[in-house]
Amino acid sequence: MLVAPYRHAVVSAKALASLDALSGGRVIAGVASGWMAGEFAALDTPFAGRGRATDRVIRTWRALWRGEDLPGPLAGMRLSPPPARPGGPPVWVGGDSDAGIRRAVRLGDAWHTTVSDPDRLAGRLAVLRATLDAAGRDPGTLGVSVRVRADSRAVAGLAPRLAALGVGHLLVDPPPGTWADPAPEYRRLREAVPAA
Numbered sequence: 001m002l003v004a005p006y007r008h009a010v011v012s013a014k015a016l017a018s019l020d021a022l023s024g025g026r027v028i029a030g031v032a033s034g035w036m037a038g039e040f041a042a043l044d045t046p047f048a049g050r051g052r053a054t055d056r057v058i059r060t061w062r063a064l065w066r067g068e069d070l071p072g073p074l075a076g077m078r079l080s081p082p083p084a085r086p087g088g089p090p091v092w093v094g095g096d097s098d099a100g101i102r103r104a105v106r107l108g109d110a111w112h113t114t115v116s117d118p119d120r121l122a123g124r125l126a127v128l129r130a131t132l133d134a135a136g137r138d139p140g141t142l143g144v145s146v147r148v149r150a151d152s153r154a155v156a157g158l159a160p161r162l163a164a165l166g167v168g169h170l171l172v173d174p175p176p177g178t179w180a181d182p183a184p185e186y187r188r189l190r191e192a193v194p195a196a
Helices: 011-020 038-044 049-068 098-107 120-135 152-165 183-192
Strands: 028-032 093-094 110-113 143-149 169-173
Touching: 011 049, 028 049, 049 093, 049 098, 093 098, 098 110, 098 120, 110 120, 110 169, 120 143, 120 152, 143 152, 152 169, 152 183
Parallel strands: 028 093, 093 110, 110 143, 143 169
Antiparallel strands: none
16 A cells, blocks of 8 residues: 555656556555554654545546646646556555545545454445445445455455455465465465455
């Protein structure tokens, strides 16, 4: 996840478009508004208003990726190379808060969360469904992605429960110690969560 207020919207739009072009359209633009006030202070970036700043960044990305004109000093700005996909990479909005969920419904192609406990996630998904209903948005147009910090054994037990809740994408952070020889753990993960 890119913390949107940390970077200039045009710079991040250009970087993501270039990566999308170089990768043949495989980029997912993960974006969040941030939560650590100390990081904002270190970057001399306002912590208050970070949600509105994130909304502006996402709207700027999409406009630049579609080749639309922007107002003010960005008028006439074009990206070269453009992203591989028309309209640019999908935008996955991260954030476990109600504000993050509202942002995902308003501006995202998916909602990404770190809430992987099925009981707690069910509550967050209820908020997501209510927000989609209130916005009149079809739930089938917004993906759900969950980040899990677990080994393959835990993922094997957790993945079916998450899928039953409607999670379509699972991002797994392997535990410490798997990096010396990650191949066996990756094999076990592929067995635990077969590709759909």
